[in-house]
Amino acid sequence: MSEPLRIKLDRTLCDGFGICARHAPDYFSLDDWGYAVLVGDGNIPEQHRDAVRRALLDCPVHAILEIGERRPDETPIQPLREPDLDQLKTEDNEAEWGFTR
Template identity: 40%
Template sequence: MKVKIDSARCQGHGRCYDLAPDLFGEDDEGYGTVLGDGVVPEGRERDARLAVQNCPERAIDVIDVLREA
C-alpha cells in the first residue's frame, strides 16, 4: 500500500500528520506531505486509512501495491 497527497486539494488542516506522524509531515506552509516514498510499512495500514478517512478535503489517495512473495 502507498499513500499520496494531491497538493491541489490539500488545504493544510493537518489531520494526516496529527494522526499518522510517521507517514505524513508538513511543508513550510503547513500543507501535508508524504514522508519517504509513500510506502506504508506493514502494520501501519490502519493508521494510513484513518488519515485518509479524516482528511476533510479528501486529498489523500491510497494506492494498493501488489507485493511479490
C-alpha cells in the first residue's frame, strides 16, 4: 500500500493558470478571478493520487505542496561544538591573525 498523500495550496503563490483544476477537478476549483481553491481537506484517496500529483508537478509556481510525516533526510542533527578559545580572533591577538583596519 502506498503512503497517504496530503496536500495544501498556497493561494498567495497561485498565478491562476488553472492547470490544477484541469488535472484534478475534484480537488481544485477556480474562483471568480481564476485562482485555485482547494476542495476538501487536502487528504487525497489513493484512486485520485495520480491526477493530484500531476497537478502538483505541473503547477508552474509550485503553489501546491505535499505535506506529510516523512522526513526527506533522517540524518541525526549534529550537536553544536564548543569554539576553540585558543583559535578565537580577538583584538588582543589581531596582530597574529592579520586583521587591518
